[in-house]
Amino acid sequence: MLFTETELQGVWLIEPTLMVDDRGFFxxxxxxxxxxxxxxxxxxxxxxxxxxxxxxxxxxLHYQEEPYAEVKLVSCVRGAIFDVVVDLRPNSPTRYKWLGFELTSENMKQVYIPAGFAHGLQTLTDGTEVSYLISQFYAPHASTGVLYNDPAFSIRWPLMPTAMSERDKSWPLVRRRTGASAS
Structure with a gap:
């Protein structure tokens, strides 16, 4: 496995090392x-x-508030996604910065997302399936999010959204919630 830390401290891209032979790969x-x-x-x-x-x-873009903050390991097991992480850590020098990764069933890349980050994704194909390993149990009262098109982040999504939950459409802007602005 190849581990590459990104410019957002704590976020890692993990790539598999394939052993290939005439049967396929492992x-x-x-x-x-x-x-x-x-x-x-x-x-x-x-x-x-x-x-x-x-x-x-x-x-x-989803996350759980402390003390239920989650670490996630995300991969695409069918199809393709544009996977996004946004740094929401209050004292981070990269607060409100985001990164996007193309994860596919073919490239088998994974994104390691530490606590303190919001996570979202957009599907790039029909019939896309995503796998999440999560470090905390789901706590509905701590589950929250921020708006996918918040100008504080300026995320460049690859496609216009075709489907989204009402909940995801109604998350607040980060400025309204915290009084802060993007750097």
Whole structure:
């Protein structure tokens, strides 16, 4: 496995190392030792999966508030997504900065998202399925989000959204919630 830390401290792109022969391939998608060697969380209490029927579906931007903040390990197991992380950590020098990653079932890349980040994704194909390893149990009272098109972030989504939950359409702007502005 190849671990690459991004410019957002704590966010990692994890790429598999394939062993290929005439039968196909074999790869590891999780290794507790290698993740721990990078200082990453290795305890995941939930494994969730989502399926989005339509290309352009947008999910997010979601996170859980302290003390229920989550670490996530996200991968696309069918189709393709544009996966987005936004730094919401109050004292971070990269607060309100975002990164986007193309995750596909073919490239098998994963994004490691530390606590303090909002997460969202947009499907790039019909019938897309996403897998999430999550470090905390779901706490409905701590579950929240920020608006996907908040000008504080200026996320460049690849497509106009074709489907989105009413909840995701109605998250507040980060400025209204915190009184802060993007740098």
């Amino acid at each position: 790869t590891r998608l999780f290794c507790e030792k290698e993740m721990a060697d990078c200082g990453l969380a290795t305890r995941f209490v939930q494994h969730s999966r989502s399926c989005s029927v339509q290309k352009g579906t947008l999910r997010g």
